[in-house]
Amino acid sequence: MADSEPMKLSVIIPAKNEAASIGPVVEQIRTGYPEAEILVIDDGSTDATAETAKTAGATVVSHPASLGNGAAIKTGARKASGEILVMLDADGQHDPADIPRLLEKLYEGYDMAIGARSAGSHANAARLAANGIYNVFASLITGHTIPDLTSGFRAVKAKLFRNFIYLLPNGFSYPTTITMAFMRAGYPVEFVQIKAQKREGKSHIRPIRDGIRFLIIIFKVATLYAPxxxxxxxxxxxxxxxxxxxxxxxxxxxxxxxxxxxxxxxxxxxxxxxxxxxxxxxxxxxxxxx
The missing domain is CATH 1.10.287 (Helix Hairpins)
Structure with missing residues (x-):
């Protein structure tokens, strides 16, 4: 696969206490893209995430303490040398086999391609409902159909992504921010339907904290795009x-x-x-x- 890539690829994987899943994720990416730069951003893990990722063939950049998922993405974007950035989760939900489908959209002329989780993807009812509200609200605000505003699986042109690093929060709402930023700036964004798998290990999302985050994202969507x-x-x-x-x-x-x-x-x-x-x-x- 790598021989057909006209531009250098960097894969960024934020990880916190994902020792159980990070190895297979890195190995699958390395098999499909042997020439790609694979950066695992260890966000203050207390388990063997960093060691497992190194053994699997990734370059590991470690935060001395947990700074957040968005902070890990920003670190990866700053360290990456590729012209195209692919971002995916370390917990096994995102299938690296879908990467070519995202890259294909970039080669067609889009500046960002996002893996939109299908209705059958694994998620609890509350999260599915919240994501549905995000998507409907964002679609109304932007005038574009947005099937998955919060997906962390995406491919993007590195130069354009770095233009908006200063806008990105350190937490889990970075996908919302970067998606709205690209649309507001007039860069073409495409969504590719994917099937997200059941995650390995324990989720870092908490109902009360993320219920508040839900409300903040709703207002952020509007203020980021069209106040x-x-x-x-x-x-x-x-x-x-x-x-x-x-x-x-x-x-x-x-x-x-x-x-x-x-x-x-x-x-x-x-x-x-x-x-x-x-x-x-x-x-x-x-x-x-x-």
């Missing part, structure tokens, strides 16, 4: 309530009240915040000069 699509409807709601309340007080008391003024002021302030946010967002995605 006015959130702020303008909110402004319109306050303005409409203000009009309705003014009509009520005028008809019953014949006067304009402080509450109506407060609602109108809130509508204007919310709209102006959205307008400023829109300008800041546009500056964030300004393409750098070559």
């Amino acid at each position: 006015l699509k959130i702020f303008f409807p909110m402004s319109a709601v306050f303005f409409s309530i203000g009009i309705a309340y003014y009509a009520y007080t005028y008809s019953t008391m014949g006067r304009f009240t402080n509450m109506s003024m407060l609602l109108f002021s809130a509508a204007v302030i919310i709209f102006l915040i959205g307008l400023i946010s829109e300008q800041i967002t546009a500056l964030n995605y300004k393409q750098p000069s070559d």
